Each structure stands twice: as C-alpha cells, then as structure tokens.
Amino acid sequence: MTPSALEISGLSIASSDKLLVKGVNLGVKHGEILALAGESGSGKSMTARAVVSLLPPGVRRLSGSIRLGGDDLTVMADADLRKVRGKRVGMVLQEPLSSLNPAMRIGDQLVEALLWHEKLSRSEARQRAIAMLERVRIDDAEALLRAYPHEFSGGMRQRIMLASVFLLKPELIIADEPTTALDALAQREVLDLMVELGRDSGAAVLLITHNLALANRYADSLAVMNNGDIVESGQARVVLAAPAQPYTRKLVEAVPRRSEIAVPAPRADGDPLLSVRGLSVEYPARGAASVAAKRALDDVSFDAWKGEFIGVVGGSGSGKTTLGRAIMGLVSPSSGSVRFVGEPLSMPRSPAFRARTQMIFQDPYSSLDPRRKLVDAVADPLRHEADLSAAERRDRANALLEKVGLGGFGERLPHQLSGGQRQRVAIARALVREPDLVVADEPTSALDMTIQAQILVLLQTLQAERGFTCLFISHDLAAIEQVASRALVMDGGRVVETGDAGMIFAHPAHQFTRALVEASPRF
C-alpha cells in the first residue's frame, strides 16, 4: 500500500463569527486525483488553502493536522512553509484572467518559482521553461516568454499556469476550480493536460470543483462537502453511480443531462419574429499592428419564430455573444440585416424595438446597480409606460419578483442576495415589460450547479407560460440541450450547424459540434 501524499485529519477552520470547516478528514495518494466537490461556501476552497497556510485574513485553522509526505505542515515555521509552497505543493487557481500578474512578462512569471527554489542560472531556468511549454503543447514558446498575459485567452493562460506549476515537479497539485471560467473545449484541453502531467510526474492532485460531471470524468476518488462537513466520500464512480446521501443525490440531479422528452418545438408557421440575414460584425484593428481587424461574426443567417427557445452554443471567441449584441443593436454590424416582425431594424435601434426586447447578462454581480432596491431595478423598464402610475409599476415589479421566487424581497439591495437570487432579479427585470424577444447571454455560467439547474427550470417555465422567444447563449452544451428546442452551433464567427437541439447533439454532423459534444462532461 502506498502512503498518502496528503493526509488531512480533523481539520477545522473558522472566521471570526463562523465555523467554516468542521473536522474534515481527507487523504490523497501519489498519482491519484481526489475531487473535492461542493457548492460555493461549502468550505472546499478553505480546506485547500489551509494546506499551504494561505487562508484569507481573518480566517484561521482551529485544529487538525495536515501531513504532506510525513511532514506536518501545521507545525512548520513560516520560512519552512515557504519552501513547501511552489516546490512541493503547486497551486492552480480558478480565474486564469486574474491569476497571472498583468504587469510581468510571462517568461519572468514562469521561471520565478524555479529561480526562487532552485539554484539555477536564468538561462537554465529559461531552457526548462521552454521545454515545459512545449510539453503543454504551446508552439513558439520563445515568443510567448516575452509576451504579457493579456495577449492570451483564458484557456491558454491556464495552460501557462499548469506549465509554471509543474515546472517544479511538486508532490501535490491543488487545483481550485481550474476550468470553471473556461468553455467546454478549453476545459477539456486543460484538464486532460493536468491529468497527463500529474500521471507522468506521479503527483497527487486535489481537484476542487462544483461540477460533478467533471469529477465523474477525471477523479479517482471523490469527497462531497456541504457546510464544512464531508457528507460522502469514496471512489468517484461508485459514489456518483449510487449516491447514499440526500445531499449528494441533490448535486447529482442538478447536473444537466439529455432530456428524455425532447423540448417541443413550436410550429414554425407564418412570418418569423426575428429574421437575421448575412449578419457580419468586424472589430477594427487596435493600436499596434499586432492586433489585426477581427471578424467576430461572419455571414450569419437564421430565423426565429414566436415562442421558440433557441440555444446558441460555441466556445469562447466563437461570436455567440457578438451575435446577441448585434441583434440587440449593442454593436454595429458591418454588413447584413436584422428584421423584427418583418420590419428591417436600423442603428441605433428604435425605442419601439427596445420596448419589445430585453437582455439577461452573464454576471449577476455587475448587471445590477448596487444602490438600487430590487423593486426599483425591476420596475425600471416600465418607466416608459406613461399610463402606469409609480405605484402600479412597483406592484408589477413586486408581482414578478414573487413569480421568480423572491416574494417580499423588493426592498432589499443586490448585495444582500446570493448569485442565483440576483440572476432571478435579472430575469424578472427582463420580463417585466412582457417582451417578445429575450436574449440571455450565458445567464447560468457564473452559478453553482444546483443553482444553474434552478435558473434553467425557471427560465423554461416562464418562457412556456409567457410565450416569448428566447435566444439562449451558452458555452454549456448540457444546458442548451436541456432547455432549447433548436440550436445554432457557432465556431469562428460562423454558424456551423443548426437544427433540432436533441438531434444535432445526438448525431452531430459538423466536426466542431462533435468535438464540443465529446468535450462536454456528462454522466
């Protein structure tokens, strides 16, 4: 029997007023991947950060021991702990956009830890960095070393991060939601790479995730955390196939899956509500010549009928967000036309069009004004309805808040709500004026799995009830499959495949759709 690489026993963590982690026991063996799953606030990230004693200010470890290859990290002096961090325990964080220093060249950041922990010359460190970058399949490593982080996509930055962490061949990798911010294809690329590098170096991997489908695909063992307790643990596949605890079952049920009953498509008769023809959007070249003009949307045509739920799916940079914005008139098309109930739309969009369309944005934390009460935020779109009194507007807003499950929340401010609750407010705000068309741009991707499932159901119910047409934009194939009757698959600014949602994902014709279906983790 191999000894554990990491052995946590009786770990308790508390902030000044709350117990965050309650006597957790965990073990990860060499070469094994342990997924620590749970919702936001379950204590999974705190557990991970406690391993390297990097808890946020005001949060401290109350008791328990953390042994790494036999050394107890909890009794180590600061100076010794610094020799463990980076060298023996590598950390990969969630946000690839903020975990690299924007003011430092990638080369310097890559070799920083290497030079810190090992006696190497700069050129030796550079050589090792280049070899490692080639290992993570990055071409033109030399040029990359001189570049700054902002020049790369999230997936690329996360690969760079993996390279920098694995450069030191640590015994343990802590990956805290490493792919949550990435689309399905980039997610798969990064995690496959992590598994490969982990296996090759024999490192133990502690994978923190809220996505059980990922745990199912990548983890050897699984521990499910809720409210600071580990509620269930064991072999990943065994636990997920037959969850013993109600909480685990709830999480498993929240994973979107192919719906058994296909979402019924409304009859496409009469004139379409929305008609897009040859729509292209070009972003002009920026400043230096290094950023050439980019065709974000390339000759896109489709029709949407009243009451349709259309899913637009694609990776980051596929043009799906630009499509939504171009229809709403938030970006100017370079060519092509958009017709709404038969009328061609001009730029800027007419007030009449804007009165009948609404948008739901991805990040509920920044799409609500932090200083406005919920009822006022929701009542806002009604300000142009001259025949409504202020009281009537508030009544309508309150009624809709109740409809989205936030009855009595009207007087609260956004910061008093969770992410899921905020997204409900955003949905209420979009629907209060009874629009004909709603563009929802990644409305669930900033949320936990269980919350995502609730929001999807809410959106689907409201859509069926009110009969608006919904353009649901997402990188999450599973979510699209669950709610949409028809899907557009986008890649490189073009629509590469379109048709009945259930059909095209069951039998993808285009190779990009196939890659997307394959990359999407599921049960």
Place this chain on the structure above:
Amino acid sequence: MLSYLAKRVLAAIPTLLLVGVAVFVLVRLVPGDPAQVMLGDSADEESLAAAHAAMGLDKPIFTQFTIWATNALQGDLGASLMTDESVGTLVLDRFAVSAPIVLIAVALATIVAVLLGLWAALHQGKAADLAIVTGATVLLSIPTFWLGLMLLLVFGLKLGWLPVVGYVPFSEDAHEAIRFLVLPSIALALVEAGVLTRMMRASAVDVLRLDYVLHAHAKGLDDDTVLARHVFPNAFAPTLTLVGLILGNLLGGIAVIETVFTLPGLGRLMVDAVLARDYPVIQACLLFTASIYIVVNLVVDLIYPVFDPRIVNR
C-alpha cells in the same frame, strides 16, 4: 510604441493653441490698465495714451494677437511692460527657483506615499493602517501656508538650523542654495504625501485581493518579494497618474509656498504680473504652465506601460 508617442505629441498642439487664444483674450477681459498701474492715479490722458502706444495697446485686439502669436511662434514672448526684461528669460529664471523645490517635494512625497500606502494596505484595519490613514488625512487638510509658517517657526527661528528669509541661486553657492530649499520642499512634500498615501493604500488594498498575489505566495515567495514584484507595480499605476497631475499643477506655480518662504519663483512672478496687468508676462507664464502640464503628463503616459503593459494596445 512610436505611434503611441506621436499621437500624444500631436494631441498637445491644439491644446496649446487653445490655451494661447484663451489666455490672450481673458487677460484683456480683466478690468484694469497696465499704463494706469505704471503711471499711477495722477497720470493725465495724454501720458496714458503715450504709454498705450509704447506698449502697443492702442492697436485693435486682433492685430495685437497676430503680432504676439507671430512672435511667440518664433520663440519671442515679448518684454515685460513694467521692467522691459525679456519675458522668456524672466519666466525661465523664476522657473529655475520653483522647479527644484517641486521636484524634490514630489519625489519625497511619492517615496513616502508608496512605503506608507503599502504598509497600511498590508495591515488593513489594524492600528498601523488607522494611524497612517489618519495622519494622511490630517496632512492633506492642513493649509500649506500654515505648515510652512510652523516649519519656519520651529526650524528657522526656535532651533535656528535653517535660514528663514531669502534665497541664494545654485550658481552662486550650491550648499547655501540647498539650505534655503529644504523647508519649502518639506512643507510641500508633507501636504502632497497625504493625498498620494491615501491613493496608494486604496489601490494596494485592491491588488492584494487579486488571485495573482495569492498565487505568488503559493509559489513560495516571501512577503517582501511578493510586495515588490507583484503588488507594487500594479498598485502604483493609478498613483503615478496622480503624481503626474500634481507635478504638472505644482510646476505651474507654488505661489503660496513662495510667498511664505520669500522665494522669487514662478508663482510669485505670475501673481505680481496679474496685479500689474503686465500682459506679456501673464501670457507667457500661463502658456509656459500649460506646456509644462502637457509635457509632464506625456512623460507619465510614456512611463505608464511599464506598470500596465495593456495600455499600449488600447
């Protein structure tokens, strides 16, 4: 990078033109007459008219502007109506007095602000933070002239370490010149350090929350290295913009400090010229101030990409 520079320089030209026109017109809108100031209240109509003709003020305003603008473009800003000295030399001489004080003060203030701001941010909410924030607020609330007078009182009169009245140019006696610059520089630095410290602390607090700082710790770096390599460069960028604004502002004249410390600087020149309605001097001072402002902010814009490389592509 070169096109970035060229764009910034070209953008400065219309600004300077506008300043030129505005200055010329506004100066003449102010009630008062330079001839009257020079000759006194008892002057009769004839001598006033003669003085006007000598000063070129009898011509229509448009002609006056054309003459002034043509000469200014050739580098000749005219002569003082009062002393007949060349305005260009006058402005540069006086600038040579104010500039060292301002440069020393701003450099000092920046260093203090960076150190205290980072320290306060690191100890957010603790006693050290509270003390620094309170101190900074007190400093930026104190009027400069009062602080200057107190420094004079303590170090000049009570302790007698430094001279109280007067000024010696660098060219005559460098050692003595420095002794005259110490107190005004410190007075100015203390006030500006207040604003800059608060700015530095605020942006450092924001940066400390970011993932790359956590990641730098997770690499095993010690606290000082994390601070120097990862926190400081990113937190300093907003402060640098403020340093540029302050520097431009102060180089244009520190009349209050110059008055308190009896220094013949640019600020005093401007105040005296305004009181005497000495049009060419006022015009030259304001034009010079505007140019300094533009140059300083250009330099800041050029340094900025070091701390935030994203800016070049925007």
